[in-house]
Amino acid sequence: xxxxxxxxxxxxxxxxxxxxxxxxGNATFxxxxxxxxxxxQAHLPHSRLVAVAADGQVVGWAALSPVSSxxxxxxxxxxxxxxxxxxxxxxxxxxxxxxxxxxxxxxNMWTLQAGIFPENExxxxxxxxxxxxxxxxxxxxxxxxxxWRDTLLLERRSTLVGSS
Numbered sequence: 415x416x417x418x419x420x421x422x423x424x425x426x427x428x429x430x431x432x433x434x435x436x437x438x439g440n441a442t443f444x445x446x447x448x449x450x451x452x453x454x455q456a457h458l459p460h461s462r463l464v465a466v467a468a469d470g471q472v473v474g475w476a477a478l479s480p481v482s483s484x485x486x487x488x489x490x491x492x493x494x495x496x497x498x499x500x501x502x503x504x505x506x507x508x509x510x511x512x513x514x515x516x517x518x519x520x521x522n523m524w525t526l527q528a529g530i531f532p533e534n535e536x537x538x539x540x541x542x543x544x545x546x547x548x549x550x551x552x553x554x555x556x557x558x559x560x561x562w563r564d565t566l567l568l569e570r571r572s573t574l575v576g577s578s
Contacts, residue, residue: 415506417513420462420475425450427472428464431496440534441496443556443563458491461517465497465506473501476510478518481527489524489576495540502536511544515570524576529555529565538566546570 420428429450435441448456458478465474478491493514497506518526528546530537546568554562 415468415473415509416466417463417509418466420464420477422450422454424464424472424475425453428475428496429453431472431475431498434499435496439558440531441537443558457494458521460521461491461514461523463510463513463517465501465510467501471498473498474506474510476514478514478523478526489522491518491523491526493526493528493541495537507536507540508543511540515544515572519572519574522575524572525569526572527567527569529567532564532566538568541568541570544570 429447432442432444432447436444436446447453456479458480460478462477463475464472467473474495474497476493476495478493481487481490481492493511495507495511495514497510515526526546528537528541529552530541532538532551547570548566549569550567552565552567555565556563
């Protein structure tokens with residue numbers, strides 16, 4: 415497996431992985447993958463990665479979304495990491511998230527945050543292993559169908575960027 419920059423040509427495979435995550439009910443509040451144009455506009459132009467298996471299949475992706483348009487938050491971004499069902503438990507998420515952290519720091523990002531459903535224990539373990547810590551719980555922050563959902567807010571502060 416290799417980690418590569420996320421190109422528009424990767425979108426169909428990445429969208430399918432995203433749709434599979436949506437179907438679990440524990441990955442996102444989204445109900446469908448957006449179009450490439452909408453996804454592209456919603457994510458930062460840097461720090462977009464895909465994991466590609468030896469056979470050329472995209473088996474995961476990671477990207478950053480801005481948390482605010484205000485300039486004071488220019489170094490803060492929301493993390494998205496998705497791994498194909500067949501590739502889970504093989505270190506794909508770990509490699510993607512570690513590479514995303516390195517890439518983000520090269521682009522002067524000082525804080526990465528993630529909102530994760532408490533039920534998504536694999537994602538919580540992945541982020542903790544990458545240096546994220548829980549900073550809060552947002553209770554009943556969103557409703558999926560008739561069910562209110564909480565999210566845990568995790569963040570990772572860079573030790574290389576924004577410390578002075």
